[in-house]
Amino acid sequence: MNRPIRRVTIKQVAEEAGVSTQTVSRVINERPDVAPETRQRVKEVIARLGYQPSSVARSLIQGRTRTLGVVGYGVEYFGPSRNLSGIEQQASEMGYALILDLVRRPEQSNVEHILREMLARHVDGIIWAVPEIGGNREWVTQAPQLPVPLIFLSTQPRPGIAIANVDNRSGGRMATRHLIEQGRRNIGIITGPLSWWEARQRQCGWQDALENAGLPVSEEFVVEGDWSAASGEQGLRMLLERCSRLDAVFASNDQMALGALQAARRAGLRVPEDLAIVGFDDIPEAAYFCPPLTTIRQDMVELGRLAVRELSRMIEASLEGQTTIEPRAILLRPQLIVRESTVPQGNRTYLFRR
Amino acid sequence: MNRPIRRVTIKQVAEEAGVSTQTVSRVINERPDVAPETRQRVKEVIARLGYQPSSVARSLIQGRTRTLGVVGYGVEYFGPSRNLSGIEQQASEMGYALILDLVRRPEQSNVEHILREMLARHVDGIIWAVPEIGGNREWVTQAPQLPVPLIFLSTQPRPGIAIANVDNRSGGRMATRHLIEQGRRNIGIITGPLSWWEARQRQCGWQDALENAGLPVSEEFVVEGDWSAASGEQGLRMLLERCSRLDAVFASNDQMALGALQAARRAGLRVPEDLAIVGFDDIPEAAYFCPPLTTIRQDMVELGRLAVRELSRMIEASLEGQTTIEPRAILLRPQLIVRESTVPQGNRTYLFRR
DNA sequence: GTGAAAGCGCTAACAC
């Protein structure tokens, strides 16, 4: 392996082209005030030497790195991975690079340490894409004091804080309302871990829908899961034990819905005839569950993109010294996807027709 | 929002503490040659001012950023997301930050551009985690000429190139051998897109196993999918049309296996009695398919970790001027996970016992 | 149009 010992610097290019480093700088920055022949000559040298300006040196001078810090959790899951993907797409389109930090214990990650790391690397802004769990947002009031703008994802709105969320409550409402419209009356819920703000929001949506329909909301109908298929399976078993009249379940994500489908099968229940099931997320596999799963789709890619655009807006404002910019709260509406786990195949056409 | 206008610099700390910047530098780098009182005083000032050394400035001097560039594809899929997670974990443990670039068209991404970006940001090494597809590795011979080490993931081994792979061929062999051991004789395969090197490897494994068992290998048994559940569904339908004696299928990933399960169900076939199905990946949902899916598990997290460790080794060697270090090819063996899609429930205990 | 000088924030090398 013959690795070039040192990178080519602006100095070498200048020397080789017989000009000052200044002129080279002008050329690489496309400044107008360079003689055409000079420009040409310099460009040739650059190409020949394979010179690449150091963005590290540039950053040092300009106080701006064109880098965003992303603090994420759970890329191995569907939502967060799409989220990251959207963030990367938009950032890349806007000329930002991404520094990625993934936390593994979202409830108790070392916020201080992560922020110091990001700031040491002079990121221009930070996207905090770790879900709000337990008390892991207690430091939120310090965010505005940071030297760079920060936007939170999946976080309870608070005044003065920039936030981008999917409307989980509305999603829970849509799921449950759909079940009610199918004539279901005894509708259970398998929630996510209730320490998660998003899980609680989905539950609130379920409750909203029941109350709007004048149906009773009972503790008996609530089981807490942990997002896993295993917990969904166990969750449905528990609901069935508690309440034999159960005719529908809202599982707060598709994995738990999958587990619930399996539990229903084992209990000898037909889905949707005996028991209707709705999930949340619309993972690609959901359309191939047995039966295909009705669920709530959330556009996590778009959410990521929106977050980057908003953050960029904040960065620009901050660079221009506008201290008055009001942080926005972005809210993305999810969408109901109807499949056979709630509507018997025969009825489906009918449903779409009305 | 009251954002501090400027960051605190070493100069301010020095002034405030009444020492030279040198001394401050010594303190933050934990050098021994500072008087205890001085150290104490400086530390207090640092804490009071909230000073954070600029790694940008440090990088400029030391010619080293403690940053790895990661070029990835498909974080929204199971394998790549785990991969990224493993990379991040290991990098973080070793004190490296990650700069992330996700390509969206892996066959034809602009390699030159991406490398320039990474090098401009002075990454210490690069992990190329885009799968080998079509001719997208034609530039591979240039890798050793780069100013920093680079390791490829999911790439056909080539001399002089550092690589980390799961042994897909062995995985395909394991899957197929398992089907043969279950007494199956007409074993079809739904491959991934054959422009993918990994997909071809899995197919080679299937062929190996058939040949080892003295079974005929026929074109008729091969259908090309695109990794999606939809293609798996269609793939099985095609196989069934072509060959009514078909008694087993190796689907080259779990999504396609899921689609195949659905097609089998619709064709009125019992799984595994009439048709056995094996997948590849062991996504978490696989255990909850209907029936639970036998599959090949690959530890993508570990693969990511291994890649980072190897890259780090190359970086250290390169910094010490050892030009003779021989790039390694890491190969991770996958593992067969037996579930009910290949073994009728009754036989299962028997199988484990022998 | 082009170059010289200064400096971004930090550390290495040397002096005291």
Next chain:
DNA sequence: GTGTTAGCGCTTTCAC
């Protein structure tokens, strides 16, 4: 132990 000087690679003044 501590300070001074120089310089990493680049851009920003400000001359000429």
